[in-house]
Structure formats: C-alpha cells, structure tokens
Amino acid sequence: MRGTARTVAVAAMSAIALLAAGCGSGDSGGDQSSAAGGKTGGEITVRGCNPQNPLVPSNTTETCGGNVIDAIFSKLVHYDPETAKPENDIAESIDTTDNQNFTVKIKKGRKFHDGTEIKAKNFVDAWNYAAYAPNGQSSGYFMEPIEGYGDMQCTGEGDDPCAGAGNAKAKELTGLKVVDDYTFTIKTTEKVSNLPVRLGYSAFSPLPDMFFKDPKSFGDKPIGSGPYKLDAWNKEQSIVLSKFADYNGDFGGKVDKITFKIYQESDAAYNDVIANNLDITDEIPTSALIDDKYKSDLPDRNAQKETGVIQTITFAPTKVDPNYADPKIRQAISMAIDRDTIIKQIFNNTRVPATGWVSPVVDGYKADQCGEYCKYDPAKAKALLQEAGGFKGSKITLSYNADAAHKDWTEATCNSIKQALGVDCVATGVVDFATFRSQIADRKMKGMFRTGWQMDYPSIENFLAPIYKTGASSNDGDYSNPEFDKLLVQAAAATDEAEANKLYQQAEALLAQDMPAIPMWYGKTTMGWSDKVTGVKITAFGTIDFTSVSLK
Amino acid sequence: MGTYILRRLLQMIPVILGATFLIFAMVFALPGDPLAGKCGERPCSAAYRAAFTEKYNLNDPLLVQYGKYVGKLATGDFGETYNQIKVSDQLKQRYPVTAKLALMAILFETLIGIVAGVLTGVRRGGFLDNLVLVSTLVVISIPVFVIGGLAQYFLGVKWGLFPVTVTSGEATVYQLLLPAMVLGSLSVAYVARLTRTNLVENLRSDYVRTAISKGLTKRRAIGLHALRNSLIPVVTFIGFDFGALLGGAIVTESIFNIPGIGGYIFRSIRSRDGASVVGAVTVLVIVYLVVNLIVDLLYGLLDPRISHD
Numbered sequence: 127m128r129g130t131a132r133t134v135a136v137a138a139m140s141a142i143a144l145l146a147a148g149c150g151s152g153d154s155g156g157d158q159s160s161a162a163g164g165k166t167g168g169e170i171t172v173r174g175c176n177p178q179n180p181l182v183p184s185n186t187t188e189t190c191g192g193n194v195i196d197a198i199f200s201k202l203v204h205y206d207p208e209t210a211k212p213e214n215d216i217a218e219s220i221d222t223t224d225n226q227n228f229t230v231k232i233k234k235g236r237k238f239h240d241g242t243e244i245k246a247k248n249f250v251d252a253w254n255y256a257a258y259a260p261n262g263q264s265s266g267y268f269m270e271p272i273e274g275y276g277d278m279q280c281t282g283e284g285d286d287p288c289a290g291a292g293n294a295k296a297k298e299l300t301g302l303k304v305v306d307d308y309t310f311t312i313k314t315t316e317k318v319s320n321l322p323v324r325l326g327y328s329a330f331s332p333l334p335d336m337f338f339k340d341p342k343s344f345g346d347k348p349i350g351s352g353p354y355k356l357d358a359w360n361k362e363q364s365i366v367l368s369k370f371a372d373y374n375g376d377f378g379g380k381v382d383k384i385t386f387k388i389y390q391e392s393d394a395a396y397n398d399v400i401a402n403n404l405d406i407t408d409e410i411p412t413s414a415l416i417d418d419k420y421k422s423d424l425p426d427r428n429a430q431k432e433t434g435v436i437q438t439i440t441f442a443p444t445k446v447d448p449n450y451a452d453p454k455i456r457q458a459i460s461m462a463i464d465r466d467t468i469i470k471q472i473f474n475n476t477r478v479p480a481t482g483w484v485s486p487v488v489d490g491y492k493a494d495q496c497g498e499y500c501k502y503d504p505a506k507a508k509a510l511l512q513e514a515g516g517f518k519g520s521k522i523t524l525s526y527n528a529d530a531a532h533k534d535w536t537e538a539t540c541n542s543i544k545q546a547l548g549v550d551c552v553a554t555g556v557v558d559f560a561t562f563r564s565q566i567a568d569r570k571m572k573g574m575f576r577t578g579w580q581m582d583y584p585s586i587e588n589f590l591a592p593i594y595k596t597g598a599s600s601n602d603g604d605y606s607n608p609e610f611d612k613l614l615v616q617a618a619a620a621t622d623e624a625e626a627n628k629l630y631q632q633a634e635a636l637l638a639q640d641m642p643a644i645p646m647w648y649g650k651t652t653m654g655w656s657d658k659v660t661g662v663k664i665t666a667f668g669t670i671d672f673t674s675v676s677l678k
Numbered sequence: 679m680g681t682y683i684l685r686r687l688l689q690m691i692p693v694i695l696g697a698t699f700l701i702f703a704m705v706f707a708l709p710g711d712p713l714a715g716k717c718g719e720r721p722c723s724a725a726y727r728a729a730f731t732e733k734y735n736l737n738d739p740l741l742v743q744y745g746k747y748v749g750k751l752a753t754g755d756f757g758e759t760y761n762q763i764k765v766s767d768q769l770k771q772r773y774p775v776t777a778k779l780a781l782m783a784i785l786f787e788t789l790i791g792i793v794a795g796v797l798t799g800v801r802r803g804g805f806l807d808n809l810v811l812v813s814t815l816v817v818i819s820i821p822v823f824v825i826g827g828l829a830q831y832f833l834g835v836k837w838g839l840f841p842v843t844v845t846s847g848e849a850t851v852y853q854l855l856l857p858a859m860v861l862g863s864l865s866v867a868y869v870a871r872l873t874r875t876n877l878v879e880n881l882r883s884d885y886v887r888t889a890i891s892k893g894l895t896k897r898r899a900i901g902l903h904a905l906r907n908s909l910i911p912v913v914t915f916i917g918f919d920f921g922a923l924l925g926g927a928i929v930t931e932s933i934f935n936i937p938g939i940g941g942y943i944f945r946s947i948r949s950r951d952g953a954s955v956v957g958a959v960t961v962l963v964i965v966y967l968v969v970n971l972i973v974d975l976l977y978g979l980l981d982p983r984i985s986h987d
Contacts, residue, residue, distance in 0.1 A: 178716045180762055185726075188718035262729020264717045280725070287728055345762070361763045362771075363847050363937055387845050390945070393827075394843045394935035401835045401842045529714065560711030563721045580718060600720075 164660040164676035166380045172670060173395040173407040174365055174386025180345020181356070183331040184256035184263040189669070192328060193408075194365055194386060197379075197672055198239075198350035199331040202230065202249070203322060204377050207673065210434075210487055210584035210666035212323050215375055216244060216332070216351070218308075220325070225317040225619055232308050237372050238334040239355040246310040248332035250302045254278075255338070256329055257299055260288045265329035267599070268582065271314045271321065273301030317619040319626045320585045323489070327583050353378040354672070363388055380661075380676035400424065402656040408670055410652040415474040424654040432478055433668035434485045434581035435649030436589065439524065439539070439574050441642065443604035447519075447572040454514035456641035457499045459522065459574075461507035462546035465500070468538045469647060476652060480645035483589055483637050487666040490586030490627035495634045496645055504546035511547055521550035523573030527562035528555030532576060539646075566602050577602055577643060584666055586630045590614065594642055605642035682986040683971070690967045697963045698751075698956050699744060705952045706740050712760055712950045734760065747953065757953035759946070765957040768942065771847050773961060776931075776938035779854050780923040783862035788916060791866045792909075795873025799908075800900065802878055810874075814867035826860045826933040843935040857934040861927055865919050872915055876908035906980050913980065917973035921966040925959070 177191030186195050204215035214220070218231040236244045255261055257269035259280045269275050274296060282292020301313035314321065324330070332351060337344045348356055353375065354367040365386040369379065387404060389395040392411040398404035400423055410428075414420040420428055444451040465479040478486075482495030498506070511517060524540050526532035536553035543551040554573075556562040565571040579600070581588050591614055592598050596606040610633050617629035637643075651668035660678050663671040713722050713730060722730070730736070735743050750757055756765035798807040817825070833856060834842040840856040880886060881904055889899040928940040939958055946954035977984045 176761060178761055187720070188715060192718075259725040260729075262726050264722055264726040266725050267723050280728070286732055287724065360847065362768065362942075363845070388937075389843075389845070389935050390941055391932045391935065394845075394933060397830060397835050397842050398845075398935075401838065403842050529711075557709050558711050559714045559721075561709075580720065 164380065164678055166676060167382050168677040169383035169385065170381050170405040170659055170675065170677065171385045171387050171403075172405060173392075173409065174388045176362055176388055177365075179264065180342070181348045181359070182263075182337075182341065182345045183328040183333070184252065184265050185345075186328065187264050193669055194356070194367070195328050195331075195348075195350075196352075196669060197354045197367055197384065198348060198352045198356050199328060200236070200244075200351040200353075200375055200377075201326050201328065201331050202232070203326040205326050205584055205666065207663050207665040207671035209489075211489060212326050212584075215326075215377060217325070220322045222321075223621070225319045225321070225621060226314050228312040228314075228321055229305075230310055230312065234308055235374060236351065237374075238332075238351050239349045239370055240334055240336065241372070242334055244332050244351055245307045246304045247307075248334060249330070250299075250304050250310055251335075251338060252331065252333035253302060254298045255333070255341075258297055259294050263329075265327075268324070268327060268329040269299060271316065271318045271324075272299045273313045273315050274299040275301075275315070317615075319618050319620055319623075320583075320587050323585045324583045354384060377673050379672045380674070381672075384672065396420075396654065399654050399656055402658060404656065405659045406653060406655045406662055406670055406675070408651065408653050408664075408668070410654055412474070415476060415652070418474075420652065420654055427657060428652065428654045429662065429664055430476075430650055430652045431664040431666075431668070432485070432487055433649045433651050433664075434487045434584060434666055435668075436480060436483070436485050436579050437477070437646040437649070438480075438483070438577045438579070438643040439646060440577040440603045440644075441574055442572050443569060445604075446569050449517065449519035450574070452514045453639060453641050454510050455517060456644070458507045458511040458514065458547060459543055460496075460499050460641060460644040461501065461503050461510065462543045463539055463644070463646070464502040464542045464546075465647060466502065468535055468542065472534050472538055473647075476650050477647035478650060480647050483594075483634055483643070483645050484586050485581060485589060485648050488581065488584045488586055488589070489623075490630055492631045492634070495631070496638050499638055499641065500645055502542075502546075507546050508548070511549075517547070517549045519573075521552055522547075523552050523554050525554045525556055525562070525565075525571055525573065525575040527557075527559040527576075529558040536576060569604070574644075575602075580649075581667075586627060586634070587614075587617070590630060590633055591618075594637060603642045605640065607636055607640055610636045679986050683975075686971050686974075690964070693967060694960060694963055698748070698960050701956050701959050702744050702747065702952060703740060705947065705950060705955050706743065708947070708950050712736065714949070716760070730760075743952070747956065756957040759954045760949060760951050765953050768954070769939075769957055769961060772937060772939045772942055772958075775844075775847060775849050775936060776924055776927065776940065778849065778851075779858055779861065779927060779930075779936065779938060780920055782851070782854055782858035783865070783923055784916060784920055786858055787862040787865040787869050787919070791869025792873050792912065794866075794870040795912075796877060796900075796905065798870070799874040799877030799881070807874075810870055814870055817863050817867045822860065822864060822929045823933065825863055826857075826930055829856060829860050830933055845935045845937070847937055849936065854936070857930050857936060860933075861923060861930045865916075865923075868915060868919075869912055872912050873908060876911055877904060880904040880908050910977060910980055913973055913976050917969050917976075920969050921962070924965060925962045 175190035178188050179185050179191055181191055181195060183195050183199050186192050200216050202217040203212040205212055216232050216236050218233050220228055220230050222228045232246060238244060253269055256263045256266045257275055257278045259278055277296035278294045280288035280292050280294050282289055303311045305311060334349050353370060353373045355370045357366040357368050359365050367384045369382045392409040395404055395407040396411050396414055399407045410420050441450045441456060450456060469475060469477045481493055481500050484491050522543060524536050526536045540551035540553045566575060579593060593600045594605050595614055596611050613629050613633035617626045620626035620629060651664055653664055655662045658677055659675055661674040661676050663674050665671050713727060716722055735746055759765055794810050798810045801807060830842060833839045841853050844853045886899055886904050889903050925940055925943060927938060928944045931938045931941040943955060943958045978986055
C-alpha cells in the first residue's frame, strides 16, 4: 500500500473506528422530540481551529479566523444561509444607474460593540486601510474594482516592494466619498454589475474608530458590529463569544453564548460530539466518512451541503506546452476521467461531480454547461483524441502540491486517463504549495496542474472573471478568448440581474469549446452535532449558520 | 559533590547554545512555505507576503536571522509565532500541562512497572511471570495511536468513564488520567521487563547468596540489596523517558486534544515556525540536561560505590 506516513496512520485509525463501531452498536433509535424551533438562550460549543492572523476582517481569508469574524462583524449585505442571495443588512439601500457609480445609504442606529454608532466613514476608512499595500492586508485585493486602487499598491522590486520610491502613491481610494454620516458613494474603474453582492464579504466590514488608533491590539480583541461580540480569546484553546445586547439588526442568533473550542485534529472533536461534550463540529474526520459511519454514529444529527468550492485541472499555456493546444485533446482528457468512481473511492462521496465551471450554490448557476465533455466516456474520448491526431508528447503529466492531500486523487485521475486513452499519464508532486504556485506563476510548469477555487462572494462572475478573463489574476493557463471577454464586459454593464446572469452563462458555455481547464468536482461540507442542539444549518460557504442554531 | 554539580551546570551552557543554533539551522533548511494556509486555499496577496516576510526577517540569511533571534532571546523575548501569538505565553501555558501529563505517566509506569517487575522477578516462571511477559509483549507491539484511540472510544465515548478530550489549559488530574495511562503504557512494559531481568540476574549473584546465608530474611535481601542494584538501569530509563514523554507525546496529545508541548512543536515544525520550535526545544533541552544530572546523582544513592567527588 502506498501512501504517506500520515495516510497510513489515518487508515489505521479508521480501521480501529470501524472495529470499535462493530463491537457496540446497541443504542439504535434515539429520540427526536423538537425537530425545529428550539428555545432561545443558553450556550453552545463548536469546533474551532487556530486563526492564522489577528482577527481583523481585512486580514482574514482563511476559515479558522473567518468563522469567528463572520459572527462578530456585520456587513452592508448579508447572504441568505440557504440560497446565498444577498439581502441588505447595515445597508438601507445600494443604488446605481450605470453599474459604475453606487450610492450606499446605511441604516441609522446600528452600533459597534463599544457603543459607537456605525457611520459611513467607518466603511470608507476600513476599505482604504485594506487597499493600502504597506498595511499588508491579505484581502486588500477585494478593493481592486474601486477607482484609485492601483495608486495604493507598491511598485518596488525585490524584498520590500514598498521601500523607497516603490511606495504607494496614494493613501486613499479616489472612488470612495463620504456624503454624510449615513451616505457614501463608490465609483468603480470599470462597470461592475454585481458590486452589491460582493459587499457581503468580511473584507468590506466597517471598522470602529478605535481600530485605527491601535490595529495590533484590536486584532487581539476585536470590536465588531455583529450579533455576537468577542469576550475572550484564550490563544490556542478557545474563543468565547456572547450575544451583543444592543444588536438591532435582522440577523441575530438564538443562543446567548458560543464557545469555539480549538481542536488540532477533527477526530478528537468528532469523538467529543458523539459523547455530547461538544455541540457542533463542522468537519467530519476521514475515519468517520468511510461507509458513511457518521450517519450511524450521529443519527439525524448530521448534514451535508455543497459549498462554493470547485476543483479543476488547468492546462499550461500553449506557449509553454504546445502538446495540449488542441481543444479536442483537452476535451478527450476530460472525457477520460471517471469522476464518479474517484469521488466514491477516494473522497467517500464528499464531492459532487462537476458539470461546469461554476458552483451550483451561486446565483446564476446553470447545470450541464460542460455537457458531454464532463461525462466519462472512454470510447468517445479515444475517438476524439484520434480525430485530433493523437497526443504528440511522450506522456501526460498532472502536477500537484505534495504538502496537501492531493496525491491519491491525482494518481487515480491519471490512471483513469491512461486506461481510457492509452497514453501514459504521470501524477507529479511538487514539494510544497509555494514552489508549486511559483512554477505556475512563472509559467514554467508544463502539462496539466491542479487548480482550485473557493468563491469569495456568491456570484457566477466570481467563478469566471478572475480565472478565465484575459490577463486575470488567477488565469494560470493564459486563456484568452475575445468573445468570452466581450460577454463578461457586457454582463458587468447589464443593469438587470437576470440579463447579466444570462450573459455570464453564455460566456461559461464558451469554456466547453476551448476547455482551458477541466472541471473536476464541487466541494461539500459535512457537519455533525450533539443531541443538545437543534436547527443546525450549513451555509453556502460551508460554515455554521448561527442565526438558526439553538438548544433543544 | 558541589563542584561536580557546578561543573555539570557550566557544561550545560555550550550545549544549550549549540542546540538552539542547530535547531534553528534545521528549521531554516526545511522545505515548505511559512505562508501556506495563511490566506486560506489560495496564495497570499503580494502586499501581505511582503509585510509578512519583512516582519519575520524571512529574507535575511541564516546567520542574520539567528543573530536577531538570539539577541531578542538574551532580553528574555522568545519572539512571536507566525500566528502573532507570543511564544513565551504559549510555553508558559503548555509546559505545565505537558509536565503534569508526563509526571503522571512516569508515576504510573514506575509504580506499576516496578511492582510487576519485582513480583515476576521473584517468582520466575510462574503464572504471573508468564502473564506479565505476554501482556507486556502485546503492549509493546501495539502502536500508541491504537491504544489511545481504543481507550478513548470505549472508556470515554462509549462508557463515559473518562472525559473524551482535555481541550483546556487548566487540565485536572482526572482529565489527564486516561491520557497519562495511555502515554505510560509502553514504558510500563519496558520498566517491568527491565526490573525483572536485572532482579533475576542479581538474585543469582554472590552478594545476595551471602546475605541470605548470613541469616537475612529473603524480603530484606531482595528489597535492600538486590532491588537497589537492579534499579540503576531502570532509573536511567525513567530519566530518559521523562524527557521523551515531554516532547514526544505528540500522538497522545492529538488524540485527546491536550494543549501541550509535543503537538506544538510538531505543528511549528510543519509551518517552519522557527521561533516556536527553538523556544520550545530549548526548554526541552534544559529539562533533559537537568533530569540527566538528577539521574547521575541518584546513582550515588542507589550504589554507594559510585561517587561524584
């Protein structure tokens, strides 16, 4: 059996778990009293992990910190947990006539946890801080559409691009103007029809005045504006939130107190949930996913939902590797991949086979955009390859970063390709993510390589423009199709949402012809909870919906 | 004796300095990206990367980085982890938990191990001897994560006798009982076998025969003479084991989610977090050295022929 030390350990662990489960399956049945509703008040514990950065919204893009940030910060808009549709939260209205000049009016009387009122300048200041490159905020790039972003970036070379002459020219976004305490305007560089949808991302949270006095200590004990406030952050152990008494928004929670207990391993958290020592875990360990063991461990206390994550395989740009230039070869490779079997064998059904380039959770999703090219059909695949004159190179390569769990599925994918097409295919590990990404960024990586995308905001645009538009930041395969770009521009200018979505869908359909990347599968999140809580829902982002969870 | 201790203490200084540099250099040489995972599933933005690299001096050559680190260390500043948490705070929180766990495990292995060793050594070949021999063989051949996983599932999850996980910095003795037994289980087997073998050998030796023939009770001959001599290798093992348990309880700590030092070192190595690794290991090296000194001094107590003057 091949595998890293870690996978062997995991396999052994799951073997024990299975063994242990076999020994005692006495308690079946179980009582299901209150299915919905539940009472308000009380406290719950949920699995947490270590935030990678201080808890500042504009500097948190990973989930450990993001889960906490989401609960303690309100944004202009709030995403519906079920449909991911944006609805106004702090915003009273966001108006535009041309998709380029937006007027944002905010509700009066909304407060930060320190009692100060949320005003227009709290947004403008926070966004300026995020966009100003010398502040080194990880989600500063979200401000990119706003006019003046370019002048706030550093242009220097080498170790510190912000040193000396390379320093950012401006400290403020010219596109943001405070009109009065409750109104500000946004001007974007280009037309952006879905700007209001983007504003629900945590990077767009307002920050209180005291943040700018001392950002460092703020990150330790953030003062937010959400339904919950942070009481204590016991580093590497727990994060305690309690209900904010003066919260007057529409998205308050039911429980009084939420404690994130920090776990290093999902196995430990999972066992605590079974023993009712922990109320919710948002990660089910591999050992419990095998044969859906978690469903018998936690009967009626588990849920699974698709999230806005897609795994793709991108082809190196044609000038780097001409062997894959013909779209027919790309389509043939895509048709040679048996997604269903790989998902079943390797991911225990925790992925959903992709039928297009856009996640099903977002507004504007259209099924089957990839059509027959994403369906496993070895005979057709081989015929298509022959039609294209066969594969010219010696072998197909599929590169992945070896510091995460990608070895198994890339090898399985290669096997599938090899068997269907009769061309040798090798999965090649690159030592770590940084090296892997820099090889791709420097356009030195040949063949195919894995790429993934986690949505920033629930919009079809987020799965297309940043990845496949000519010259876009994550366009690793240098895909360029003038028709595609034109449709994106038209969609961004469309004032009608349905019209915009339709144009985006037309653009996505072009991807099936050119196949710049092979859609593999969409992500899923699985959760389990104790018998003390009810109303646990998974949001489209794969997080716990704290507005609905309550004690029984 | 006094000069001996002083000399040993002075010897520790170069050892500690050398160890910190070696560890620092090794962490430096590790492949991997300190920024991996800092920004979720995607590469970090250039602005973030620049600020991060600058803050942690990642662009400096090894010696400059080490110099900056030791300079700070001399003022008592252990630095910050890549999560911007003070390393000294973490060490202060984590070492007591791990020390408590390791001490309980040591206590467990010493008590059970020596008693089992003596009982089997005295009645060699009996039923108890065979039972202990077989059961220790079983314990030695099963990896800790299996013992830990099973103990957690049955004693914790299934029957609710023990807490499933610890998850708290102020762990009680009761919370740590199960992890300590799991952690000490392997060493129990070693201690029992070590005691037994040595005791059996010593019981055959001349001085024990002399003691018995001169009229000493068997109990006194074994307890006072044979056992004391037999314990020298056992004490050496336990001393070494204490250090190993402090830093090596990674598996047990992760199964029971104990916020201890083993998992911390492991995680820090994986994220190439130099400040954390060196800080934690430096303390570990000091503990090792002190325990070794204590073990050496104990030899003198157990065997009067060994003298440190």
